[in-house]
Amino acid sequence: MKKVLVVEDSIYITRAIKIILEKEGISVLSTSDGSKVVEIVRNKGIDLVILDLMMPGVSGKDVFKMLKADQDTKNVPVLILSARIDYYLNDEELKTCDKFMTKPFDNKELVQEVKKLIG
């Protein structure tokens, strides 16, 4: 069973994603604390990180950097799911992510993209 980590400060959105993906038979873990992401990914055997950019404390961009900087986590695909298209478009580093999706998103499209990334 594939494991997806949702890094998101909005509990409503986290819950919605959980419902959408778990219905498809995908295990969903979540956190709103950016600083714990690398550790979770490393320890829990995460197959995909769904990352929000705007978060209190450690930002999504920092999380992305941390993931890519860590040997254990750098190969884990990252799907950025954010309302801040401008952040994505103006950041060359973020552009290297595996997929960018804007908020709001289409549930079916999300399932489609996640399935693509976790194989």
Add this chain to the structure above:
Amino acid sequence: MNGKSSHQIKSSPHELEDKFLRIFECAPDGIIIVNLKGKVELCNQAFIDLTGYSKKDIVGRHFSKLPTIIRRDILNYVRLFKSLIKGKIKKPFEFKWRRKDGAIRFGEIRINLIKKDKKVIGVQAFLRDITERKKTEEELFSSKENYKLLTEGLQDVIFRVSTKGVLEYISPAIKEFGGYTPEKEVGNFIAKYFATKKEFLYALQLIKKITIDKKKASIQFLYKSKKGEPFYVEVTAKPVIKGGKVITLQCVMRDISEHKKSEEMLKESEERYRTLFHTAGEVVIQSDLTGKIIDVNKAVEEYGLQRDELIGKTLFYFLTRESWPQAKRDFLEQLRGKSTEGETQVRTPGGVKTAYYKDSPIIKNGKVVGVLTIIRDITERKKIELNLMESEKRFRDISNSMADWIWEVDKSGKYTFASGKVKQILGYASEELIGKKPFDFMPKSEAQRVKEIFTRIAKEKGPLIDIENWNLTKNGKRVCLLTNGFPIIDDKGSLVGYRGVDKDITERKMAEEALKKKHRDLMEKEKEIISVNRQLEKLNEELMRQDTLKDTFLSNISHELRTPLTSIRTYNQLIYDQVFGPINKKQKESLKITLESADYLTELISNLLEISRFEVGKMKMHFSRENIIAVVNEVIKEFQPRVEEINGNILVHKKRSYMLNIDKTRIKQVYRNVIENSIKYRSKRPLRIEIRHSKIKNFVKIQIRDNGIGISKRNIKHLFNKFYQAEQAMTEKRGGVGLGLSIIKHIIEAHKGTIMIDSKLGKGTTVTICLPIKQNRQ
């Protein structure tokens, strides 16, 4: 002349009348003609000159009322006139008259009668001014008297002689005078004292005359001394009257041998003069007081004239008519004992010649008796002079035709010459400038300024170079002159004056001043602009700051809006997808509307943000070299499922690939937007979209054509307006997004390209985009 005049009156044909009038007018003597009633009928120019009055004052008046007449003389004149018209001719007599200016003049008057058919019809009087002569005579007389007083008792012999010529008394001076003893001589007949019998007889006649006339007389004769030596003496005899009878003659005798000798010498010199007269190279004319030629020398033959021909004629005969007035004036001068000289025109058989003449009065015994005129042909010299005058005239013409005026000033700065051009520049005639200084035509302060400059330069005798000065014309107009001049230095090296040229540079100066003013204005404007610019910069900075704030605000707001929108959309979709259990058809339809509205709201928010970024220039473009065909194919691939779903078709005509510098994401957005619109505004026909790419000059032309509902002409021009929604779009369930086209226009323009929309209502729409092949990276 008098006889002639009366003769002419007698015959009086017009020609003669004319001749008479000419002579009458030109006559040196003042002539006045009075009719029998005593009224003045005519007077000539000379009369006018002599009296100082005008003809108006004289002609038409009774002679006794003439303003020239001295009052106490009137009766005498009236008496004289009465005797005259009775035919009694009076000898010339002296008289006095009053000039208009009040001066009393002495004159000599000769009177003639004018007769017609042997009947007296008028009187003509000839007046001659003898004031000068009179004065000389008086002076001479008084000096003679003085001399007499001095010498009496020394050299003069005083004696008395009876009316019969017997010596009654003789002073002792006779002893020294002639060696006679006085006592022995008394009682002797005077005959023995005369060297010649002729003179003795004349003396006897004189004694007789004095006895009758009772008037003083004198005689000069050759006196015989006791030793028989003759010498000249002058005897003045004065009658001694007793009881109305001359009883004896009181006489004074004086030795005039010296005087006589000089007279002899005079005669000799007259001989010499005569020789000179006849042999002189120049024409010498001797004329009498009426202007009649008495003698002329042979030199006149050089003029082609004969001596005999001239003698007896008046001098006027010899001159051209134009020369008459001058000659007449000169003649009057000579009568007053003065010499004149000048130029005149001489009539000769060979044509008119210019001559220099010198007239001198011939004076005998203190009286003017005639005029000697020397005439020298100066025709050649005159020609040279004329040439000179011509060249001077040429200079004058040049100086007058020059735009500038030429001037000369003396040492004190006063104009001595100014060319005529000055009239056009300053409004003053040349003559008005003479004697004035250049500073007189300047405003006070300007005069002060220029005067200082001139004075400084003149002190060093330096040249005046380009001195600008403002002057006032006669009409008070301001004129700027550019003065240039050189000092005139005499032989001794001292400054005589300046000569130069003044140029009118008012227009230039005005233009210069206008330019200067404009320059000043511009400088001020520039300052203003700089200060405005600074303000603008500040404002801009502020705006930038505001824009950044706005952008940040919009970005944040957008995010804040999207976050709840995400929840709305996601949960709605979960219900719609019946994740939480089945829903009925109505519920599903309602949720579909909610979802679509959420999507529309999302699009609206993102477009608003984008347009705001383009407008504030915050939109960042990321250019890369891309094959436009590959880009369009990627977009079409995205749309394929949807297009197939509606039974549509997108056709890309592929001929070749075009490499362009583009922001791939943005250009994709453009294709997407256009295709999206085609889908959105499709007609009931199956949708067909054709995309063509072609190269036109330096552009790649992208043409996207659909067979949709089309846009009306009225709406097409509003397409790129923000928030514009075509009315057709309003009829759709889902509202159109005017912001979409605005954004793609911004994107194309950021690529330095163009976008055009052509449409026919009901037929379809064509969007034409041109992107430059060579495009600078931004």
